[in-house]
Amino acid sequence: MTAMRDAATRAGDRQPVPAGPWCDRCGEAAASGPHDGCAAARALEPPRYCAHCRRRMKVQVLPVGWSAICVEHGELRG
Amino acid sequence: MPEILDQARTQVLENGVGLDQAGVLAVLNLPDEHLTATLQLAHEVRMRWCGPEVEVEGIVSLKTGGCPEDCHFCSQSGLFASPVRSVWLDIPSLVEAARQTAATGATEFCIVAAVRGPDARLMKQMREGVAAIKAEVDIQVAASLGMLTQEQVDELVEMGVHRYNHNLETCRSYFPNVVTTHSFEERWETLRMVRESGMEVCCGGILGLGETVEQRAEFAAQLAELDPHEVPLNFLNPRPGTPLGDRPVVEGKDALRAIAAFRLAMPRTILRYAGGREITLGDLGTRDGLLGGINAVIVGNYLTTLGRPATEDLKLLDDLKMPVKALSATL
Numbered sequence: 404m405t406a407m408r409d410a411a412t413r414a415g416d417r418q419p420v421p422a423g424p425w426c427d428r429c430g431e432a433a434a435s436g437p438h439d440g441c442a443a444a445r446a447l448e449p450p451r452y453c454a455h456c457r458r459r460m461k462v463q464v465l466p467v468g469w470s471a472i473c474v475e476h477g478e479l480r481g
Numbered sequence: 482m483p484e485i486l487d488q489a490r491t492q493v494l495e496n497g498v499g500l501d502q503a504g505v506l507a508v509l510n511l512p513d514e515h516l517t518a519t520l521q522l523a524h525e526v527r528m529r530w531c532g533p534e535v536e537v538e539g540i541v542s543l544k545t546g547g548c549p550e551d552c553h554f555c556s557q558s559g560l561f562a563s564p565v566r567s568v569w570l571d572i573p574s575l576v577e578a579a580r581q582t583a584a585t586g587a588t589e590f591c592i593v594a595a596v597r598g599p600d601a602r603l604m605k606q607m608r609e610g611v612a613a614i615k616a617e618v619d620i621q622v623a624a625s626l627g628m629l630t631q632e633q634v635d636e637l638v639e640m641g642v643h644r645y646n647h648n649l650e651t652c653r654s655y656f657p658n659v660v661t662t663h664s665f666e667e668r669w670e671t672l673r674m675v676r677e678s679g680m681e682v683c684c685g686g687i688l689g690l691g692e693t694v695e696q697r698a699e700f701a702a703q704l705a706e707l708d709p710h711e712v713p714l715n716f717l718n719p720r721p722g723t724p725l726g727d728r729p730v731v732e733g734k735d736a737l738r739a740i741a742a743f744r745l746a747m748p749r750t751i752l753r754y755a756g757g758r759e760i761t762l763g764d765l766g767t768r769d770g771l772l773g774g775i776n777a778v779i780v781g782n783y784l785t786t787l788g789r790p791a792t793e794d795l796k797l798l799d800d801l802k803m804p805v806k807a808l809s810a811t812l
Contacts, residue, residue, distance in 0.1 A: 429721065430564065447759055447787045451564035461568045466539040466781035467581045467791070 423454030430457055449481060483507075483515055486522055489745050494526050499746045502702035508742040509694050513734055516741075520773030523741035527774050530748040534806040535798055536711075536777040538589035538623075538753070539582030539791075542784040543570050543610065544603060548595040550627075550662045552650065554687055556720035556785055557595035563722035565785055575610045579618040585780050585791040588808045590614065591623040591646060591683075593784055597663065598628040604636060611640045619808060623683065628667055634674045644681035644710065647671050652700035655692045672707060681710040685755065688739055689717035689731040697739060701746040711777065712750050714743060716757030718786060730757070733766045737773055744774025753777035759789060767794075771801060 426433050427450035428441035449462050453473035460471040460479075471479045485500075485507035492498050500508065511519055547559045547567030556563040570578070579590045592610065594603055603626065611622050624637060625646035637645065649668055650656065656665040676682050684707055686700060704712055716731045731739075736758075744752055754775050758767055767789075771778075778798075780791035798805060 449785075449787065459564050459566050461566050462785070463545065463568050463570060463574070464542060464782050464785055464787070465574070465578050465581070466541055466585075467578075469782065469787070 425452055425454050425457040427452050427454040430459070450479065482518065483511055485511070486515070486518060489522060489526075493745050493748050494522065494529055497530055497748050499705050499748055500742075501746075502698050505701045505742045505746050506695060506698035508745055509698055509738055511738065516734055516738060519741045520737060520769060523744040523774035524772050526744055526748050527752070527776050531751070531776050533803055534776070535771070535803045536589060536751055536753070536806045537585065537587040537795075538591060538777065538779050539578070539585065539587045539781050540591040540593055540625075540779055540784065541570065541575065541578040541582075542595065543575060543592050543606060544594040544596060545569075545785065546595060548597070550597050550660065552660050553724040554650075554659065554690060554717055554720065555595075556723055558723070561722050561724065563720065569606075572606070572610050572613050576613045576617055579614045579620055579622075582781065583618050583620045586795065586805045587780060587791075588621055588806055589623055589644070590618075590620045591625055591644075593625040593646070594627070595784075596627045598630070599626040599633055604633065607637070607642075608640055611642060615641060621808070623681075625683075628663065628671045629674060631674055634671075634678045634680070638678050638680060642680060644683050645675040646683035646711075646713070647675065648686050648713065648715075649684055649700070649703065649707075650686040651690050651692055652696045652703055654699060655690070655696045659690050669707075672709075682707070683711040683713065684709040685711070685713035685715065685753070687715040687717050687757070688736065689728065689757070689761075690725060691728060698742070701743050704743070705746045708747075709750060711753055712743065712747060713753040713755035713779070714740065714775075715755040716761040718757040718760055720785075731761050733762050736761045737766065737769055740770045740774045751777045753779065755779050756783045756786065756788075764793075768797060768801070771797070771803065 426438045430452035449469040455476045460473045462471045545568045546557045546565045548557045551560045556565045582590045623644035624642045653665045719726050719728050780794050782788050
């Protein structure tokens with residue numbers, strides 16, 4: 404649980420950037436190729452996949468911010 | 482000056498009568514060299530018939546994902562391989578979202594649910610949520626819950642929901658290419674009931690679904706026939722896993738031409754920037770649209786994607802000397 408929380412939003416950042424083996428937008432392996440398109444899209448999207456385990460997360464977008472919950476790795480906020 | 486702009490200056494600007502389908506099509510087909518003049522005329526029409534105020538709104542998803550309908554643009558359909566999972570927002574979080582929206586100066590807060598139509602659980606959540614917001618936050622509450630029965634229309638009126646959003650999405654002739662699980666006419670019927678109830682009608686759609694320019698003009702004419710209080714104008718933001726996930730985004734100049742054309746079709750409506758403007762128009766295009774017929778914005782995030790920070794839009798409005806419509810002006 405704590406690993407993802409530690410990697411979550413840094414003060415002042417608009418988008419948290421969790422590090423992990425999976426792309427948090429498309430759910431493919433982060434090392435499988437460039438994810439430049441995913442990274443660009445993430446400027447205007449919350450994450451959808453847990454970067455640590457590839458599970459689809461429960462994401463709630465709010466007028467200001469969002470939250471994304473992985474059943475295994477906990478909650479991210481942005 | 483193209484003949485259609487001369488005609489629009491007399492008919493729309495001076496007399497307040499919107500262009501018909503043929504007129505809208507003529508505007509949509511104007512070459513790029515006339516785009517500036519077209520936007521300028523649309524802006525004059527907006528200022529003449531609506532005034533300088535801009536209506537600011539925030540939206541939130543009360544129930545996300547898992548929708549049984551197959552709207553081909555939507556990442557919340559449960560029928561596509563979209564990464565969006567089903568999630569419900571609790572009442573305290575809903576009230577907090579309304580509070581955050583009001584803090585931006587917005588006068589409208591629209592509660593949205595990804596459903597064919599509301600069931601008893603959703604109506605109960607709405608009743609509790611609307612009551613809690615009205616008790617704690619000074620903001621107008623709107624709703625978008627899909628297709629309604631007459632009883633549900635009456636119940637929303639009783640709750641104090643003042644405006645109901647139900648987009649036609651695209652024109653009648655193209656609708657079956659976008660949605661197959663319900664019809665254009667079913668949506669129209671809900672809109673008819675909403676209008677008769679006294680709630681304000683909010684109805685718009687999405688450009689860039691694969692419709693032709695002729696069908697864009699058809700759509701504008703059908704919206705004008707409906708005569709909604711508000712028209713939210715979205716531009717397709719192709720969503721992964723949806724049937725339209727690989728479509729190109731609308732060209733910026735085409736988007737601006739459409740904004741002006743829709744304003745010339747509906748001189749008095751609230752024409753709102755909604756989803757997709759960030760990727761279609763960027764910052765400069767957003768400014769051009771506000772000077773080309775737009776007089777309302779959704780600020781902050783959308784339902785499943787993120788928008789520009791509200792502060793950036795509010796600064797832009799300030800730079801353009803466009804006052805945010807006050808709550809007292811909406812009551």
